[in-house]
Amino acid sequence: MTRPAPEKDIAEALAGEVEQAFRDRAALCIRGSGSKDFLGREPAGRKLDVSRHRGVISYEPTELVLTARSGTRLSEIRDVLADQGQMLAFEPPAFGDEATLGGTIAAGLSGPRRPYAGSARDFVLGVTMLNGQGESGRFGGEVIKNVAGYDVSRLMAGAMGTLGVLLDVSLKVLPRPEAERTRVFKLSAAAALEKLTTLGRLPIPLSGAAWMEGRLYVRLSGSASGVSAAERELIGEPLAEKEAAGFWTGLREHRLDFFADDRPLWRLGLPPAAPELGLDGKGLIDWGGGQRWLFSALPAETIRDRAAAAGGHATLFRGGDRREAIFHPLSQAMLALHQRVKAALDPAGIFNPGRLYEGL
Amino acid sequence: MTPLPGIRDASKNRPPDAASLNRLRAEVGERLRAVIPATGVLTELEQLRPFECDGLSAHRQPPLAVAMPANVDQVQAVLKVCREAGVPVVTRGAGTGLSGGALPLAGGVLLNMSRMNDIISIDQDNRLARVQPGVRNLQISEAVRHLGLYYAPDPSSQIACSIGGNVAENAGGVHCLKYGLTVHNVAAVDVVTIDGERLTFGSEAFDAPGFDLLALIHGSEGLLAVIVEVVVRLLPVPRHAQVVMAAFPDVGSAGHAVARIIGSGILPAGLEMMDHGCILAVNDYLDVGYPECEAVVLCEVDGTAEEVADQLVQVRDVLLAGGATEVRESRSEAERLALWSGRKAAFPAVGRIASDYYCMDGTIPRRHLADVLAEIQRLANTYGLRVVNVFHAGDGNMHPLILYDANLAGQTETAEALGAAILEACVAVGGTVTGEHGVGVEKLDTMCVQFSTIELAQFHALKAAFDPEAILNPGKAVPTLARCAEFGAMHVHGGRLPHPELERF
Ligand SMILES: Cc1cc2nc3c(=O)[nH]c(=O)nc-3n(C[C@H](O)[C@H](O)[C@H](O)COP(=O)(O)OP(=O)(O)OC[C@H]3O[C@@H](n4cnc5c(N)ncnc54)[C@H](O)[C@@H]3O)c2cc1C
Numbered sequence: 063m064t065r066p067a068p069e070k071d072i073a074e075a076l077a078g079e080v081e082q083a084f085r086d087r088a089a090l091c092i093r094g095s096g097s098k099d100f101l102g103r104e105p106a107g108r109k110l111d112v113s114r115h116r117g118v119i120s121y122e123p124t125e126l127v128l129t130a131r132s133g134t135r136l137s138e139i140r141d142v143l144a145d146q147g148q149m150l151a152f153e154p155p156a157f158g159d160e161a162t163l164g165g166t167i168a169a170g171l172s173g174p175r176r177p178y179a180g181s182a183r184d185f186v187l188g189v190t191m192l193n194g195q196g197e198s199g200r201f202g203g204e205v206i207k208n209v210a211g212y213d214v215s216r217l218m219a220g221a222m223g224t225l226g227v228l229l230d231v232s233l234k235v236l237p238r239p240e241a242e243r244t245r246v247f248k249l250s251a252a253a254a255l256e257k258l259t260t261l262g263r264l265p266i267p268l269s270g271a272a273w274m275e276g277r278l279y280v281r282l283s284g285s286a287s288g289v290s291a292a293e294r295e296l297i298g299e300p301l302a303e304k305e306a307a308g309f310w311t312g313l314r315e316h317r318l319d320f321f322a323d324d325r326p327l328w329r330l331g332l333p334p335a336a337p338e339l340g341l342d343g344k345g346l347i348d349w350g351g352g353q354r355w356l357f358s359a360l361p362a363e364t365i366r367d368r369a370a371a372a373g374g375h376a377t378l379f380r381g382g383d384r385r386e387a388i389f390h391p392l393s394q395a396m397l398a399l400h401q402r403v404k405a406a407l408d409p410a411g412i413f414n415p416g417r418l419y420e421g422l
Numbered sequence: 423m424t425p426l427p428g429i430r431d432a433s434k435n436r437p438p439d440a441a442s443l444n445r446l447r448a449e450v451g452e453r454l455r456a457v458i459p460a461t462g463v464l465t466e467l468e469q470l471r472p473f474e475c476d477g478l479s480a481h482r483q484p485p486l487a488v489a490m491p492a493n494v495d496q497v498q499a500v501l502k503v504c505r506e507a508g509v510p511v512v513t514r515g516a517g518t519g520l521s522g523g524a525l526p527l528a529g530g531v532l533l534n535m536s537r538m539n540d541i542i543s544i545d546q547d548n549r550l551a552r553v554q555p556g557v558r559n560l561q562i563s564e565a566v567r568h569l570g571l572y573y574a575p576d577p578s579s580q581i582a583c584s585i586g587g588n589v590a591e592n593a594g595g596v597h598c599l600k601y602g603l604t605v606h607n608v609a610a611v612d613v614v615t616i617d618g619e620r621l622t623f624g625s626e627a628f629d630a631p632g633f634d635l636l637a638l639i640h641g642s643e644g645l646l647a648v649i650v651e652v653v654v655r656l657l658p659v660p661r662h663a664q665v666v667m668a669a670f671p672d673v674g675s676a677g678h679a680v681a682r683i684i685g686s687g688i689l690p691a692g693l694e695m696m697d698h699g700c701i702l703a704v705n706d707y708l709d710v711g712y713p714e715c716e717a718v719v720l721c722e723v724d725g726t727a728e729e730v731a732d733q734l735v736q737v738r739d740v741l742l743a744g745g746a747t748e749v750r751e752s753r754s755e756a757e758r759l760a761l762w763s764g765r766k767a768a769f770p771a772v773g774r775i776a777s778d779y780y781c782m783d784g785t786i787p788r789r790h791l792a793d794v795l796a797e798i799q800r801l802a803n804t805y806g807l808r809v810v811n812v813f814h815a816g817d818g819n820m821h822p823l824i825l826y827d828a829n830l831a832g833q834t835e836t837a838e839a840l841g842a843a844i845l846e847a848c849v850a851v852g853g854t855v856t857g858e859h860g861v862g863v864e865k866l867d868t869m870c871v872q873f874s875t876i877e878l879a880q881f882h883a884l885k886a887a888f889d890p891e892a893i894l895n896p897g898k899a900v901p902t903l904a905r906c907a908e909f910g911a912m913h914v915h916g917g918r919l920p921h922p923e924l925e926r927f
Contacts, residue, residue: 122789124681124682124788125681125684125787125788125789125818170629170634177628180602180606181628183634184606193876193880198876199876199880200874200877201877203854204852205785205817205818205819205853205854206598206599206817206819207594207598207817207819207854207857207858208854208857209591209641209854209857209858209861210854210855210861210865210872210873211861211872211873211877211899211900212641212642212884212885212900213605213637213642214881214884216605216634217633217634217635220634221634225633237684237687237688237689240687262547262549263549264658265570265658265659265660265661265725265726267725267726284725284726284729285725285728285729285732287728287731287732288725288728288729288732290728291727291729331625331629333548333550333627334547334548334628335545335548349628352627352628353628373625373626374625374626374627375627375630375631377631389631392632393621395619395621396621399621399635399888400632400633402888403633403635403638403887405887406880406884406886407880407883407884419632
């Protein structure tokens with residue numbers, strides 16, 4: 063257990079700033095390291111810097127629970143966990159060396175392991191947060207099962223900081239797999255999607271499945287013997303350990319060559335077996351088919367309509383006009399409910415206004 | 423339509439007088455029969471009796487009327503009638519809840535979802551099943567078994583409880599350490615809000631735009647919206663599963679062994695524990711032959727045959743090194759099921775050794791297990807009642823069962839007081855008052871111990887965002903601030919008064 067130095071706890075100062083902003087009805091732009099500044103609609107308001115509120119508060123490897131302040135660097139958390147042979151199983155993308163835990167949860171992004179291990183919100187056990195009046199509350203806790211009160215802590219994941227300031231977050235962590243191996247298949251996108259559907263129904267230890275530029279990458283994680291057995295079953299070409307690690311990290315962090323492109327980047331969330339959408343542009347399939355990246359200059363409406371027709375949704379992830387809609391538009395009734403939920407936590411509407419949706 | 427006079431009073435604690443209740447019952451019955459088929463509306467007292475309690479049978483109250491919609495349109499119609507009349511609505515799934523969440527209100531309509539029990543579609547390619555809320559938990563796995571798929575969350579009540587109720591309680595099961603709770607295994611739900619709007623939370627993709635209202639609806643105990651459709655995720659059935667049973671001379675060493683299994687990097691599919699009292703009850707009830715020791719640990723590993731073989735060796739080693747006096751492993755599927763049967767029958771087995779039992783649901787950080795069990799024993803002695811323990815050891819969720827006799831004057835109250843004291847002990851070590859059974863009416867007071875005024879006010883504000891007039895299951899799940907003030911006046915622990923900032927009543 064690490065005992066943090068007291069100067070790393072700036073919760074009171076943050077509460078003071080929020081209280082002041084509430085009195086002034088002044089918008090706040092909650093910010094960790096700024097690694098996700100690119101995400102969502104254009105940020106607005108006075109910066110509320112949470113990056114100095116940092117430090118791991120408690121970590122019990124045998125309880126599979128870690129609690130850290132929101133400004134703690136994601137890299138520090140990864141290191142602390144790796145020392146004990148554990149990991150954040152949702153494999154969060156950092157998009158920057160300084161990425162913080164708070165921003166990671168607020169953005170709610172998950173990496174290649176998501177379909178097999180769960181998403182950022184799935185691993186949130188509890189949060190301490192400031193509401194829009196600067197009041198501090200603790201929701202959820204440090205235990206894996208907890209149904210006391212509404213699940214406010216998981217509601218924070220992916221809310222892009224529009225509902226509260228995260229002060230600390232408790233996460234469920236998992237043991238690192240003993241072995242990890244990647245196999246590659248040369249396939250067209252359509253054939254890869256078909257193979258992914260078959261693979262998804264097999265009880266084998268999958269931990270990643272992505273298609274890029276004519277190759278399907280399948281990652282297996284688990285006990286050494288279990289992974290070897292699954293490899294024999296899958297066939298395909300083995301990918302050397304170093305290359306494989308580079309591929310999955312590059313995919314997670316958008317550092318593969320594929321991601322060097324000037325067109326707007328779209329993230330499509332789809333039912334994994336949805337066929338190719340046939341949209342003009344350059345595509346990459348992740349999450350066993352459930353997440354598709356698309357560089358395309360097509361009009362937003364075309365992309366959104368096609369994704370929605372396939373049972374999914376589309377986010378303008380990078381590029382484009384950030385004064386327009388970025389996340390998939392909500393129906394009027396859903397937007398109205400979102401506004402009421404926001405008002406319940408942030409009555410003056412001061413937290414990251416408009417970052418998620420206009421009018422929210 | 424106009425609000426019915428007097429109905430507001432009927433939803434309050436004050437017992438409404440019989441004559442006005444009967445008038446209301448007739449009026450509400452008539453309005454309901456105007457919008458859904460008469461066979462779906464019950465108003466005769468003898469028809470209402472079967473619905474007067476859920477699994478927490480110490481609390482009973484017949485509702486004003488029971489409405490049994492057959493489809494979503496009828497749910498919308500019933501809600502409209504109730505909203506316009508100002509009549510509260512309590513939604514009921516299968517009524518197996520253990521905290522009184524589906525306990526009717528004297529002046530409220532009980533919305534019984536059991537007629538909406540169809541599996542709408544199975545999508546094997548996306549590994550999803552779309553079902554109506556009244557579908558029973560086990561029914562889903564049975565319907566997809568031929569595809570090599572199953573629905574992972576397996577509450578012990580799975581033959582009876584409904585999927586709508588599972589979502590509303592965020593139910594867990596024996597396998598949730600590895601496979602997660604209901605919230606981790608549901609892709610989307612359709613709800614009807616109190617304004618009659620049908621909304622979808624979540625999607626058939628791995629996420630959905632906007633706030634994670636899907637997470638918020640899990641465990642909301644029927645207070646936010648009525649769940650009318652659920653899309654669950656299906657998983658491939660593991661090829662292989664084996665269970666190890668270990669006997670320990672004391673609960674402390676059993677608890678440490680459990681921690682070491684997890685510390686060693688294995689994530690068991692199930693990790694359960696029973697204490698001496700529970701072992702005796704189970705052995706008496708079934709022919710499972712658990713060793714008569716202080717604690718039995720059951721650890722299941724699943725996966726490919728190779729994985730299971732490797733992990734079994736490790737688990738055995740850890741258990742023996744941790745002081746197990748006997749370790750037995752299943753050698754066939756029949757043996758595996760036999761070893762589990764005792765654990766799965768723990769509640770009925772205990773039901774045989776006592777005329778009544780009261781099941782608690784506190785969850786604690788596992789490292790405090792031995793201390794909390796000792797504290798429970800101490801409290802049991804103080805209150806003069808017996809307690810036996812079953813325990814989802816892997817995730818720290820305890821089910822102390824308080825044995826009592828409801829026919830003896832005062833024992834029900836004593837059992838409830840002991841239960842509350844046990845939950846406070848859980849909160850004191852950083853745990854929670856409920857891991858999977860929900861707050862309902864049962865744990866309203868202990869919620870005051872776990873949450874501050876600010877946090878409770880936040881819960882009420884969220885409720886109001888969905889249901890400003892508090893029509894849906896009012897009075898459940900979250901205590902009013904006034905109630906906590908009253909409760910705080912009675913409970914002072916460690917010189918610390920909960921909610922000192924509230925005015926005393
Ligand atoms: C023997 C026994 C063993 C049990 N074991 C477990 C266990 O291992 N794990 C566990 O988690 N629980 C367990 N339970 C508790 C119970 O089975 C679960 O809480 C279950 O999820 C309740 O489902 P139900 O359909 O019976 O819901 P009900 O009891 O009918 O209702 C429960 C709550 O959900 C609300 N609700 C129900 N349906 C809807 C809907 N469609 N829309 C909105 N709200 C709704 C109700 O208003 C109520 O608040 C056990 C119970 C028993 C009796």
